[in-house]
Amino acid sequence: MIEFLFLDLDDTILDFHKAERIALSKTIRDFGIEPAEDVLRLYHEINRWHWEQLEKGALTREEVLVNRFGVLFKRLGKEVDAHDCARAYEKNLSIGHWFLPGAEEAVDRLHKKYRLFLASNGTASVQKGRMTSANLYRFFETVFVSQEIGHNKPSKEYFDACFAAIPGFDREKAMIVGDSLTSDIKGGINAGIRTVWVNPEHKPCGEIKPDYEIEALSQLEELLDRL
Numbered sequence: 433m434i435e436f437l438f439l440d441l442d443d444t445i446l447d448f449h450k451a452e453r454i455a456l457s458k459t460i461r462d463f464g465i466e467p468a469e470d471v472l473r474l475y476h477e478i479n480r481w482h483w484e485q486l487e488k489g490a491l492t493r494e495e496v497l498v499n500r501f502g503v504l505f506k507r508l509g510k511e512v513d514a515h516d517c518a519r520a521y522e523k524n525l526s527i528g529h530w531f532l533p534g535a536e537e538a539v540d541r542l543h544k545k546y547r548l549f550l551a552s553n554g555t556a557s558v559q560k561g562r563m564t565s566a567n568l569y570r571f572f573e574t575v576f577v578s579q580e581i582g583h584n585k586p587s588k589e590y591f592d593a594c595f596a597a598i599p600g601f602d603r604e605k606a607m608i609v610g611d612s613l614t615s616d617i618k619g620g621i622n623a624g625i626r627t628v629w630v631n632p633e634h635k636p637c638g639e640i641k642p643d644y645e646i647e648a649l650s651q652l653e654e655l656l657d658r659l
Contacts, residue, residue, distance in 0.1 A: 433605060434626070434656055436598065437542060438551040438576075440610030444630050444649060445539060446562060447530040455524035462520060463512050471508065478503050486553075486584060487614055493579060497522070497555065526561030534650030536566075541653055543571040550575040551594065551608060553585050553615055574598065585612075586619030595623070609652060613640040628652065 442448035456475060457467035465471065482500045485491040491499070501521070502514035542548060550572045552559050556579040563569055576594045583590040595601050606625040610616025613629065618640050620627035629642035630649060637645075644655055 434607050434659060435547055436549065436601060436606040437546045438549045438594070438606065438608040438620075438625075439539070439542075439572075439649075440608075440612065440616050440630075441550055441552045441559060441563070441568075442554060443532070443611040444609060444616075445532065445535045445568070446566060447532050450530045451525060451528065451562070455521060455527075458524050459517060459521040463517055465505075465508065465510060465512075474507060475500070475504050478507070483553075484614065487586060489587075493555070493584070522555055522558050526558045527565070529562045529566040531566065532648065534648060538649040538652060539568070539571050545653075546656075547598075548572045549594065549598070550577075551585065551590075551610070551616070551619075552576070553578045556580050585615040586617075586622050588622045591619060591623035591625075609649070613637060613642070617642045628655065 439445060453472065456472065460467050460471070479500045482491060482496040486493060486496050498514050498518045501512070501517045505512045505514065505517075539548070548571055550563075550568070552575075554577065556577045559575075559577050563575065569575065574597060576597075578584040578590055581590055581593045583593060585591075595603065603624055607628060608616055608620035608623075608625055609628040609630060611630040617627045617629050621640070626644070627642040628644045628646060629637065630647070631637075631645050632647045646652055646655060
C-alpha cells in the first residue's frame with residue numbers, strides 16, 4: 433500500500449520544454465541572439481551535458497546555471513555576460529506555467545488519497561514562481577527543492593533529508609514518480625523506494641530499471657489502485 437508519493441515537477445506535472453523554449457527565446461533575443469532552431473538545439477545539447485555533470489557531482493549548480501550560457505556564447509562567437517544572461521533567463525523561466533495534459537486533474541485526485549511531496553532539482557526561485565503561478569502548493573504536504581536541501585537527486589543524501597523531514601515516514605510505503613531516469617528513477621533506487629517512470633515517448637530504459645512505467649501522470653492513479 434503506497435502512502436507517500438514523491439512527484440517530480442518538470443515534464444511530469446508541468447511542461448518544462450514549452451516553458452524553457454519561451455523563456456530561452458526571450459532571453460537570448462534580449463541579448464542580441466536570434467533564437468533560431470539550430471541555436472535552440474545547441475543550447476539543449478550544452479544544457480543537457482551540464483545537468484548530467486551536476487547529477488554526477490562533477491559540477492556545482494552555480495557552474496551549471498552560468499557556464500551553459502558561457503559555452504553557448506563561445507560556440508556562437510558572441511561576447512555576452514553569462515552571469516547577466518543566467519539571471520535574466522531564471523527570471524523569465526519563473527513566470528507562468530503550462531500543465532501537461534491531464535496533470536493538474538491527476539494531482540488533484542492523488543492528493544485526496546495519498547500524502548504528496550514534490551521532489552525537484554530545479555532552481556528554488558524558478559520553481560517557487562512556477563508553482564505559485566500554477567497554484568500547486570495546495571496539493572503538497574512539503575516541497576523539497578534540491579537547492580534548498582543542499583543535495584541533488586539522485587543522491588541518497590537528498591532523499592535521506594526528505595525522509596527525515598516527514599513525520600511517520602515509511603520507506604516501504606513510498607514511491608517516486610518522474611520523467612528522468614538518471615535523476616528520479618536512479619534516485620529512487622538509491623533511496624530504496626519504488627519508482628515510476630513517466631515515459632510518453634516509450635524510450636528504452638537501458639541500465640536504469642524503473643519498477644513501473646506510464647505515459648502520463650494521468651495514468652498513475654489507476655496503476656496505484658492495482659498495487
